[in-house]
Amino acid sequence: MSPPLWDITALAVDAAVAETPMAARARAALPEAAVTVLAAGDPLPQAPNGGRGLHVKAHPGRFLRPCPATRHYRCCGYQIIHIGENCPMDCSYCILRAYFRDRTLTAFANTEAMFAELGRVFGRDPSRLFRVGTGQFADALALEPITGHTRELLGFLAGHPNVVLELKSKTADLTWMEADPDPKTVLPSWSLNAPAIVAAQERDTASLEARLSAAQACVQAGYRVCLHFDPICWFEGWEREYAATVDMIFDFLAPDDIAYVSLGSFRCLPELPGRLMAEGRELPRYMLGEFTIGPDGKTRLLRPLRVRQLRFMARRLAGHGFSRGLYCCMESDEVWRAALGQAPRELGGLAAHLLARAHNPGGTRPCS
Amino acid sequence: MQPLFLHPRDIDLSAPHLFWGAAPDAALTDSLAALGQVTPALVLETDGRPILAAGSRRAAALRELKGRTLCALALPEADPDASDHPLAPDGGPLSLPLRLGLIYLASNLGRAVTDAMAAAAGRYFVPLVGVDGFLALAGPQLFAPDDRRGRLVARWLTLPPALDALLASGHVPLGAGERLAALAPEDLNAFMPLLAAVRWSRGSLSAALAFLTEAARLAGETPAATLSRSGLLDLPGRGLSPNDLTAGLLAGLRRLRYPAVTTLEARFTALSRELSRGSRVKIRPSQGFESDSATFEVTVKSRQELSKAAADLAAMAAAPALPRLLAVAQEDVSEEPGEKT
Structure with missing residues (x-):
């Protein structure tokens, strides 16, 4: 018998969503899991056999929300469709570790409410363009074989061609393609990192080759893809390692296949290293960098060192012919200028620039 | 209990269970000389030979006083209730070393126990009964119920004894x-x-x-x-x-x-000193050197001081060091301070 997907041995379904298609899909995908239907106020059951639990529930709040950015740095204007919380993969740097009190996997099954809200926003003015994603509080695709969330969402978005959905993942799952969306409205995207970081710090993720092969398959199916180097970690030999990953990209993709690439140096809530150690894990060496506390209260690598990282990446990518779709995630104008030679203002604003890149292969602003 | 009068030189004052033993001070020696011994020491008699259980400073002081004997009360070698002694770690009778240690602690009850004293007690008890046994047996006599020093002492005892002197x-x-x-x-x-x-x-x-x-x-x-x-x-x-x-x-x-951080700080400090020399203006970098900005701060108590500060600030605005100070985080931090001009 094969092990349960993501080692999920308990499926807890809130009674309010027990009859939803997502709950049914989850039950079918996890035939060996202990299933519990929870009445309001019931505690989550313990997952048997040392496995983990998946909680299928209704999300009571807003589904569409802006990225939790800070005013101190330049935000890309990403909007999040909140489909669930937590991730079955285990990356030492993951911000979710510090964000959430526990690591219970959660999927929101009240998709009718979600589509009603999204329909109001996206349908109000069909000429207004949106760039949204589901991979902020969860990996966009990790639970897709269980929940079918993305396929359901893509079905809904077929009626809203003004919306481009970015699917950010560290898996190589392409089952969402079964929804057969218009390739112009989906940006499958992958987080990439140095091979040493992937090997040692990203547990249970797909290999770099698998991610890039999946990206290549998407390109062959007519999609453009996005790539995210975030976090870029500082460690002995980081230049050689990141160069290897950048070079590997272009074994699978051509520059025009890529809508945009983000660069973000490792940053975290100051409590993250403590949380990691509380789990009994040794602090990774990249977390022992020369960090300072930025004005947003996050721990960041000292600015000149970040500039060195970002400039290196930009030059390496430019060497392969990719530069126009490059941006820094949550950086200041000072860092933008030093690393990329221009500030977001000179691109017409970062959010507008990326919206244009998302909706238009040439990256110029579409007429609307 | 029978009083015994022993020659202080016949007694072993360096026995390990006398773990808080210290040289007598002049006040004790003078008191013994003037008033005699007002409190008896305690001894255990084993095979007819007395072992000092408490009173080592008195015994040491009496050694210095010619012709004086040590008055001691003799405790029985074995506790008559030993077979069901509640403190025995294995439920049996207390061993002699444990009994000696506990008597020594009991005779010091009420004394303020420093961290070093608690560690010294631990060094004695732990080889006999382990850390948990030490905390169970001696803890109540060393620490108040809500005192977390017990666990700290237990951790300390994993260190080499040479560190006890530094404690x-x-x-x-x-x-x-x-x-x-x-x-x-x-x-x-x-x-x-x-x-x-x-x-x-x-x-x-x-x-x-x-x-x-x-x-x-x-x-x-x-x-x-x-x-x-x-x-x-x-x-x-x-x-x-x-x-x-x-x-x-x-x-x-x-x-x-933090070689890069401290290099940046040193460069900023050098430039801010150069810029603010002769003035009371204090210059601080941006939070974490994240932006090309600095905070200039000055406290004034009078119109004259404010005028002076304004003139100082105007001079700083024209100084060649200012642009370098504002852009200090743009420089490569792999260089040593002062290399870049």
Whole structure:
């Protein structure tokens, strides 16, 4: 018998969503899991056999929300469709570790409410363009074989061609393609990192080759893809390692296949290293960098060192012919200028620039 | 109990169960000389030979007074209720060493127990009954019920006994035991000269050890090797004041751990000094050097002081150092301070 997907041995379904298609899909995908239907106020059951639990529930709040950015740095204007919380993969740097009190996997099954809200926003003015994603509080695709969330969402978005959905993942799952969306409205995207970081710090993720092969398959199916180097970690030999990953990209993709690439140096809530150690894990060496506390209260690598990282990446990518779709995630104008030679203002604003890149292969602003 | 009169030189004052034994002071010796012994010592008689159980300072003082005997009460060798002694770790009778240790503690009840005294008691009891046994048997006599020192002492006892002297002298706090215990023996040994050179607070020692161990990890070497090449082991010999020595050691260790940050800070400090020379304006960098900005701050108490500050600020605005100061974080931090002009 094969092990349960993501080692999920308990499926807890809130009674309010027990009859939803997502709950049914989850039950079918996890035939060996202990299933519990929870009445309001019931505690989550313990997952048997040392496995983990998946909680299928209704999300009571807003589904569409802006990225939790800070005013101190330049935000890309990403909007999040909140489909669930937590991730079955285990990356030492993951911000979710510090964000959430526990690591219970959660999927929101009240998709009718979600589509009603999204329909109001996206349908109000069909000429207004949106760039949204589901991979902020969860990996966009990790639970897709269980929940079918993305396929359901893509079905809904077929009626809203003004919306481009970015699917950010560290898996190589392409089952969402079964929804057969218009390739112009989906940006499958992958987080990439140095091979040493992937090997040692990203547990249970797909290999770099698998991610890039999946990206290549998407390109062959007519999609453009996005790539995210975030976090870029500082460690002995980081230049050689990141160069290897950048070079590997272009074994699978051509520059025009890529809508945009983000660069973000490792940053975290100051409590993250403590949380990691509380789990009994040794602090990774990249977390022992020369960090300072930025004005947003996050721990960041000292600015000149970040500039060195970002400039290196930009030059390496430019060497392969990719530069126009490059941006820094949550950086200041000072860092933008030093690393990329221009500030977001000179691109017409970062959010507008990326919206244009998302909706238009040439990256110029579409007429609307 | 029968009173005995013993010659103080016939008694072993260095027995390990007298773990808080200390040389008598002049006040005790003078009192014994003037008033005689007002409180008897305690002895246990084993095979007809008395073992001092309490009163070592009195015995030591009486050795100095010619012709004086030590008055002691003799306790029975075995506790008559020993078969069901509630303190016995295995439910059986207390062994002689345990009984001696507990009698010694009981005779000192009410005395303020310092961290070093608690550690000394632990050194005696732990080989006999282990850490948990020590805390169960002796803990109630050493610590108040809500005193968490018991666990700190237990952690301390994993350190080499040589460190106890530094605990007693106040150079190292009990709370640093956990940090020190995390060091490999050779690293602890390498750090010993610095431990003995400064009266460390728990916070400063914790920071110092974090800087050192993290710097070593980043350099891929042992903390001992990092320390040895740092030059910091020479600092205690330079005649610095205690505060300056502590600050110098912490700054040196921080430089090892954060070479780029401290380089940037040093450059900023040098430029801000150059810029604000002769004025009372204080200049601070942006938070974490994140932006090309600085805060200029001055406190004034009069119109004249404000005028002076305004003139100083105007001069700073025209100074060539200002653009360099504002752009200090744009420079490569792999260079040493002062290299760039």
